[in-house]
Amino acid sequence: MHAVRYHDHGGPEVLTVDEVERPTPGPGEVVVAVEAAAVNPVDTYFREGAYEPADLPWIPGSDCAGTVAAVGEGVDYAVGDRVFATGLGNWLQGTAAEAALVPDSHLAALPDGVPFEDGAAVALVGVTAFQSLIAACSLEPGERALVHGGSGGVGHVAVQLAAATGARVTTTASPEYHDRLRELGADDAFDYRRDDLADAVVDAGRPDVILDHRLDDYLALDAEVTAQGGRIAAIGNTEPDATFENVPRCRAKALSVHHVSMFNTPDFGDVLARLAVLLADGDLEAEIAGRYDLDEVAQAQRDVLGESVLGKLVVRP
Numbered sequence: 001m002h003a004v005r006y007h008d009h010g011g012p013e014v015l016t017v018d019e020v021e022r023p024t025p026g027p028g029e030v031v032v033a034v035e036a037a038a039v040n041p042v043d044t045y046f047r048e049g050a051y052e053p054a055d056l057p058w059i060p061g062s063d064c065a066g067t068v069a070a071v072g073e074g075v076d077y078a079v080g081d082r083v084f085a086t087g088l089g090n091w092l093q094g095t096a097a098e099a100a101l102v103p104d105s106h107l108a109a110l111p112d113g114v115p116f117e118d119g120a121a122v123a124l125v126g127v128t129a130f131q132s133l134i135a136a137c138s139l140e141p142g143e144r145a146l147v148h149g150g151s152g153g154v155g156h157v158a159v160q161l162a163a164a165t166g167a168r169v170t171t172t173a174s175p176e177y178h179d180r181l182r183e184l185g186a187d188d189a190f191d192y193r194r195d196d197l198a199d200a201v202v203d204a205g206r207p208d209v210i211l212d213h214r215l216d217d218y219l220a221l222d223a224e225v226t227a228q229g230g231r232i233a234a235i236g237n238t239e240p241d242a243t244f245e246n247v248p249r250c251r252a253k254a255l256s257v258h259h260v261s262m263f264n265t266p267d268f269g270d271v272l273a274r275l276a277v278l279l280a281d282g283d284l285e286a287e288i289a290g291r292y293d294l295d296e297v298a299q300a301q302r303d304v305l306g307e308s309v310l311g312k313l314v315v316r317p
């Protein structure tokens with residue numbers, strides 16, 4: 001089969017399309033014939049070697065959707081089942097390939113009628129949004145959530161998940177995406193470039209829960225705007241000092257900051273199954289901003305860190 005691989009860590013140019021042996025499933029494993037795999041910023045961090053060093057050569061890609069092609073012992077899925085998966089590409093080889101080996105704990109059934117590319121697009125970001133808003137911050141109906149970067153892969157799913165939970169939603173994004181984000185469930189959308197962003201967020205209603213993808217930039221604002229006892233889920237942070245400087249402000253408001261990595265999700269399948277319900281019922285939609293072939297994954301990994309888009313980029317092997 002064909003798989004994208006890197007044989008050394010480095011820039012996008014290290015990615016090649018190789019002919020590799022098709023995986024065979026062991027006990028508790030499934031081989032998924034990949035119909036779509038999403039592109040995530042984390043793919044580029046792994047490729048660069050910034051995180052856990054993977055064995056090389058390595059297949060990038062952390063999520064996918066497709067049909068079950070083979071099953072190992074003790075697996076409840078059958079050949080031909082439609083599934084989607086995430087939590088891959090780190091300790092487990094990834095999904096930018098014609099087939100991927102997936103532990104059955106990392107899968108859920110993809111409802112009929114939900115396109116494969118939508119399943120792939122929401123898998124990693126949906127689990128991230130769920131782990132942040134629901135598992136870490138216990139967002140409840142009638143509370144207000146602030147989703148920074150609502151136009152992003154994580155953000156556009158987080159807006160919908162928060163709205164589906166019955167929360168009121170404030171989000172930030174470039175202005176061209178505000179109308180669509182309101183359609184997806186945001187009550188208020190603001191340009192993050194506004195000088196008076198903090199005032200605008202407070203006027204909309206102090207958030208109880210904040211999903212923050214750039215904690216270095218926004219923790220001070222979070223601490224200013226949040227309600228007393230607010231909960232912050234931090235999914236991206238490159239300057240730890242920015243966090244420590246704000247500890248007194250966080251303490252004064254009894255804020256809790258949860259540093260979330262979706263790779264720590266205890267049961268990927270359980271969270272994916274909940275996302276599947278929302279997808280099936282139309283409460284969660286994927287915005288697909290670009291499609292790539294396997295031999296275009298290097299460009300896809302450039303683009304995922306490049307120009308602004310609404311939603312996700314997907315690879316169609």
Ligand SMILES: NC(=O)c1ccc[n+]([C@@H]2O[C@H](COP(=O)([O-])OP(=O)(O)OC[C@H]3O[C@@H](n4cnc5c(N)ncnc54)[C@H](OP(=O)(O)O)[C@@H]3O)[C@@H](O)[C@H]2O)c1
Pocket residue numbers: 040041042124125128148149150151152153154155172173174175177192213214217234235236260261262263304305308309311
């Ligand atoms: N911890 C985890 O488990 C986890 C999981 C997934 C992602 N992440 C991290 O979370 C971050 C977002 O991931 P993603 O996949 O959603 O990325 P993405 O699709 O590239 O989205 C990036 C978002 O950031 C917004 N943005 C750009 N500049 C900004 C600024 N100065 N202030 C506020 N927002 C700004 C963009 O808005 P516009 O395009 O509208 O300008 C867009 O909404 C990345 O750092 C990623 O590595 C972490």
